[in-house]
Amino acid sequence: MTETPVETTDLKAQYTAQVTTDLERNAKEQERLRGEINALKDQLLALQQDHTVLVNMQQALGAASTPKPASAPEDVAAPSVPQQKTATKTETGKRTRAKRTTPPQGSKQAKKPTVKATAPKTAQPTLVELIRRHLTDQSEPRSAAEVAAALSQVHPDRRIQTTVVRTTLEGLVAKSHAQRNKQGSSVYYTAPDTQEPATPPQDEAQPAQANS
Incomplete structure (x- = not known):
């Protein structure tokens, strides 16, 4: 069966009307989604501003910092966190090495006064x-x-x-x-008499002089 020109014209008109309706519906849906996206962006921006204010207040109060929200794409992709950890590890390692090297110098200085203090104790008479x-x-x-x-x-x-x-x-x-x-x-x-041993040599010396 062959279609008549009238029928093809009606089909084109129907398709044209349908496509026009779909285009209008698509445009309205895009506008609606753009409005929702803009509203969500505004809400996200407001939440980010509130988060910044809360973090500053927490740091001012001396409390520990809270983890950043995972929804922020900039915070997730930032590679600065592991670099800071490695830097802190190296700094702490240097500090521990510096602390370990300082005690021997202090210990050498602490031994000198002990030697001086023990010296007078040996001079006590029995x-x-x-x-x-x-x-x-x-x-x-x-x-x-x-x-x-x-x-x-x-x-x-x-x-x-x-x-x-x-x-x-x-x-x-x-x-x-x-x-x-x-x-x-x-x-x-x-005390023992020390004058007695000295007298015999004098007595022996006198006869020697007499004999001479």
Whole structure:
């Protein structure tokens, strides 16, 4: 069957009307979407401005910064975050190395005063030396209690007991570094007589001169 010219004209008119209607509908839909997009852009811009203000207020209050929203394309594509992390790692590594290298210098300086402080402790005289000096300075015999009392007054920082002094005096007597004199029930100690050994050479010298 062949179509007549009238029928083809009607079909063209129908298609033309349909296409025109679709074009108008498409244009209206584009306008509607553009309006929604513009409104969404305005809303997004307002939210971004509010976010910036809130971040500044949070930093001013000293609180930790909140993560940036994932919807912002600029924040997602920014590669500056990993670079900052690596930089902070290197800076912290340098700081830790600097802290580790400084203590040996301080430790060397801290050891010097300890050596100076320990030196005077070795110069303290022993109890035997103190007793011998005390007996040498005394012109009269002294008992162990008297020697202990005198040394305690001169050296209050040392614990000097009478029993220890008596034992030390007996040891000096045994070595001929002190003399013991007993008077009744009491025992007195004196320094050894150093003048007695000097007299025999003088007696021996006189007969030598007489023989000459």
